[in-house]
Amino acid sequence: xxxxxxxxxxxxxxxxxxxxxxxxxxxxxxxxxxxxxxxxxxxxxxxxxxxxxxxxxxxxxxxxxxxxxxxxxxxxxxxxxxxxxxxxxxxxxxxxxxxxxxxxxxxxxxxxxxxxxxxxxxxxxxxxxxxxxxxxxxxxxxxx
Amino acid sequence: xxxxxxxxxxxxxxxxxxxxxxxxxxxxxxxxxxxxxxxxxxxxxxxxxxxxxxxxxxxxxxxxxxxxxxxxxxxxxxxxxxxxxxxxxxxxxxxxxxxxxxxxxxxxxxxxxxxxxxxxxxxxxxxxxxxxxxxxxxxxxxxx
DNA sequence: TAGTTTTAAATGCACATGCATCTTTTTTCA
DNA sequence: TGAAAAAAGATGCATGTGCATTTAAAACTA
Numbered sequence: 001x002x003x004x005x006x007x008x009x010x011x012x013x014x015x016x017x018x019x020x021x022x023x024x025x026x027x028x029x030x031x032x033x034x035x036x037x038x039x040x041x042x043x044x045x046x047x048x049x050x051x052x053x054x055x056x057x058x059x060x061x062x063x064x065x066x067x068x069x070x071x072x073x074x075x076x077x078x079x080x081x082x083x084x085x086x087x088x089x090x091x092x093x094x095x096x097x098x099x100x101x102x103x104x105x106x107x108x109x110x111x112x113x114x115x116x117x118x119x120x121x122x123x124x125x126x127x128x129x130x131x132x133x134x135x136x137x138x139x140x141x142x143x144x
Numbered sequence: 145x146x147x148x149x150x151x152x153x154x155x156x157x158x159x160x161x162x163x164x165x166x167x168x169x170x171x172x173x174x175x176x177x178x179x180x181x182x183x184x185x186x187x188x189x190x191x192x193x194x195x196x197x198x199x200x201x202x203x204x205x206x207x208x209x210x211x212x213x214x215x216x217x218x219x220x221x222x223x224x225x226x227x228x229x230x231x232x233x234x235x236x237x238x239x240x241x242x243x244x245x246x247x248x249x250x251x252x253x254x255x256x257x258x259x260x261x262x263x264x265x266x267x268x269x270x271x272x273x274x275x276x277x278x279x280x281x282x283x284x285x286x287x288x
Numbered sequence: 289t290a291g292t293t294t295t296a297a298a299t300g301c302a303c304a305t306g307c308a309t310c311t312t313t314t315t316t317c318a
Numbered sequence: 319t320g321a322a323a324a325a326a327g328a329t330g331c332a333t334g335t336g337c338a339t340t341t342a343a344a345a346c347t348a
Binding site for chain 1: 149154156159160161162263264266267270275277281282286
Binding site: 056057058068069071072073076089092094095096 | 325326327328329
């Protein structure tokens with residue numbers, strides 16, 4: 001239970017940090033240049049749409065691994081911008097229910113074509129055939 | 145030049161963002177709990193030690209993919225903490241030369257055993273045999 | 289060489305984040 | 319039930335970040 005990482009593991013870790021920073025930086029910059037809000041907004045909106053029902057802030061927290069206080073204020077901004085509605089939760093008076101507004105659905109629809117191209121440019125296009133598969137598998141393990 | 149990412153690529157991208165956030169968050173939290181400075185400090189110190197010579201701030205920028213103004217202030221903090229020295233550059237009067245102090249070398253030495261264990265716990269220990277290799281390879285492509 | 293352009297680095301300012309704490313409500317369990 | 323513990327969310331405060339601008343020096347270029 002206290003063994004040491006081998007050189008390859010250390011390399012993978014170093015590259016994980018750098019690659020995420022690099023690609024995320026590029027995607028965020030390109031999204032902003034195209035006039036869109038930060039990626040985090042898309043992530044939240046997508047999460048809510050995928051759920052297909054009202055979501056609680058605490059669920060956003062867990063799904064996106066964002067600290068609670070950051071979620072709270074990110075939701076503030078998105079509600080203020082009109083992409084989300086936040087209403088008191090019926091069966092739990094501590095909480096709130098989040099729903100996508102029409103503008104929120106629209107944001108997803110408008111951003112996706114650009115975002116999709118950016119994923120291809122900064123990720124897909126750089127990988128060899130089959131590498132996306134092994135990359136996704138390995139990253140999946142890190143999330144368990 | 146405008147093809148679309150396949151589902152696997154999109155999954156790899158999503159997991160890249162989440163896995164980096166997850167592992168980085170865990171490592172940073174554990175380092176802090178052990179009384180150490182943020183990982184960025186280690187990265188800078190390691191970069192300078194690896195160079196084996198005085199480094200310029202702009203080199204740190206390029207190697208670590210950190211925005212210029214952030215580098216400037218990160219160096220401020222590390223100099224203030226006594227881990228780095230920053231002195232005017234002889235042959236380029238716009239710039240500065242960075243060197244590790246004794247305390248800086250010491251920081252690397254003191255942090256490494258803990259950091260190394262964290263890499264094993266949060267990365268190495270979660271991967272299947274051989275997976276670190278393919279992970280490092282795929283991430284390397286994203287950095288080109 | 290003089291004038292323009294590019295580069296290195298710092299900084300002011302607005303905004304985002306991390307952390308601890310607080311309030312309210314729900315859950316647990318004795 | 320009733321008290322203690324845990325959970326949801328907001329918020330104050332200090333700190334970090336992003337962005338644009340500024341200063342100074344170096345590199346081009348005509």
